[in-house]
Amino acid sequence: MSQSSPLSAQPKASLYINGAPVEGEGAALPVHYPYTGEVIATLHEASAAQVAQATMAAEAAQPVWAALRPVERGRVLIRAAQIIRERAEELARLETLDTGKPIQETRVADWPSGADALEYFGGLAPTVTGQTIPLGGDFVYTIREALGVCAGIGAWNYPSQIACWKAAPALAMGNAMVFKPSEETPLGALKLADIFTEAGLPAGIFNVVQGRGAVGAALVTDPRVAKVSLTGSVPTGQKVYAAAAAGMRHVTMELGGKSPLIVFDDASLEDAVGAAMLANFYSSGQICSNGTRVFVQEGILPAFLERLAARVAGIRVGDPLDEATQHGPIVSPAQAAKIRAAVQSGLAEGARLVCGGPGEGAFVPPTVFADTTDEMAIVREEIFGPVMSVLSFATEAEAVARANATDYGLAAGVFTRDLARGHRVAAALQAGTTWINAYNLTPVEAPFGGVKLSGIGRENSAAAIEHYSQLKSVYVGMGGVDAPY
Ligand SMILES: NC(=O)c1ccc[n+]([C@@H]2O[C@H](COP(=O)([O-])OP(=O)(O)OC[C@H]3O[C@@H](n4cnc5c(N)ncnc54)[C@H](O)[C@@H]3O)[C@@H](O)[C@H]2O)c1
Helix, strand or coil, X not given: CCCCCCCCCCCCCCEEECCEEECCCCCEEEEECCCCCCEEEEEECCCHHXXXXXXXXXXXXXXHHHCCCHHHHHHHHHHHHHHHHHCHHHHHHHHHHHHCCCHXXXXXXXXXXXXXXXXXXXXHHHHCCCCEEECCCCEEEEEEEECCEEEEECCCCCHHHHHHHHHHHHHHCCCEEEEECCCCCCHHHHHHHHHHXXXXXXXXXXXXXXXXXXXXXXXXCCCCEEEEEEECCHHHHHHHHXXXXXXXXXXXXXXXXXXXXXXXXXXXXXXXXXXXXXXXXXXXXXXXXXXXXXXXXXXXXXXHHHHHHHHHHCCCECCCXXXXXXXXXXXXXXXXXXXXXXXXXXXXXXXXXXXXXCCEXXXXXXXXXXXXXXXXXXXXCCCCCCEEEEEEECCHHHHHHHHHCCCCCCEEEXXXXXXXXXXXXXXXXXXXXXXXXXXXXXCCCCCECCCHHHEEXXXXXXXXXXXXXXXXXXXXXXXCCCCCC
């Protein structure tokens, strides 16, 4: 890599352990800018000994952090959020270099959402209390206490948001964290570690190790780790859940999906088309909750497809650092090849290409298939790219049954002007996160997560507190001990 390259993003060191940058002792990890393929940084994986050092540093630091007043922990998180907002432009640019996502997205979605989580959980920390349970003299009170050392493992689509979404509730509750970003996008988590230190976080409370799956596996089975939170694919989730079970560790699993978006014929066509585009093409389609199965009621199908094709034709594809660009490259050549194979399989299975196609190089254009059936691989399997399958349906009962006929259950959406139907359908859809007349909005105030194979546990909202703490009950005897012997 040329250090003089204007795109150089070489960090001080690859890892962050016990409050300081540390170089990795493992294999090289080149970081490519997805748009050009240029190597913008070369990192090194953590060795097994360095993974252990990170968890030991976390274990040593955690009790002191947990003993602070919650308002003091919260203040550090809120200060970190302020630093993120002050450096918004620099951080958005780094996220674009790391992921290839358009700068117009990374300015509004990635770090800003991470800052929201830090503010939210920073403010929530002092409000967490226990219960008193009267027993007519004796009583029990409960303490919600930290778990200890938490491991966070991230995917590459929203690397900095994922790091913040995991760190914020974990740290708010007095835990320490060792975070392993995806090997594709390792840069944002290192920035977060720096920002935390600047905000006053004690050394050892947030550590970063880098590496591929084996480093993640070493972290999951480290004896000091009490909880694992993974964002990734279902196959990885199954492996990590099983490995965590051996040590009876807590888990949060944020996994993949093949979510349905149901559009009834009374919906606002323009809003439904806009939502379907957002649900498939934002971040070049690399979003876990994407509504990739778009069920459209037969009466409005022709009008829906016509309007969709017209609006998709206007999407500006290109250089992600150009402010006008709305659709950037795919994160890596390997992922682009997987998406292309899915597009080819759609063509081979007889789906009708409305627009887009396999694309070339780093780019897969926004792609819409019509005349698809529930049996086609493009309709059943997560593609994790900008490929929408449009399906036609006749009745509400049919749409709900077909929408639920999947092993996934991350998200679902419904568009209708009949609000009673909207609520009825939302209730019937097997998904952890649902939207009525909206799609893919994930404010920190709302719980986010999946059912069925899409995961377990919830991120964001007060619900996340329960996933980063455990209840202790304290029985207080107020009288004598009545022993029968
Ligand atoms: N539900 C959500 O919140 C959410 C959000 C974003 C992405 N995702 C899902 O993530 C997937 C795309 O991301 P990806 O390709 O990076 O996923 P992935 O499963 O390939 O990797 C995820 C992370 O797990 C690590 N890993 C791999 N094998 C491991 C092992 N045996 N033990 C421990 N860690 C291991 C990887 O290094 C990476 O950091 C998609 O399926 C997408 O739907 C889910």
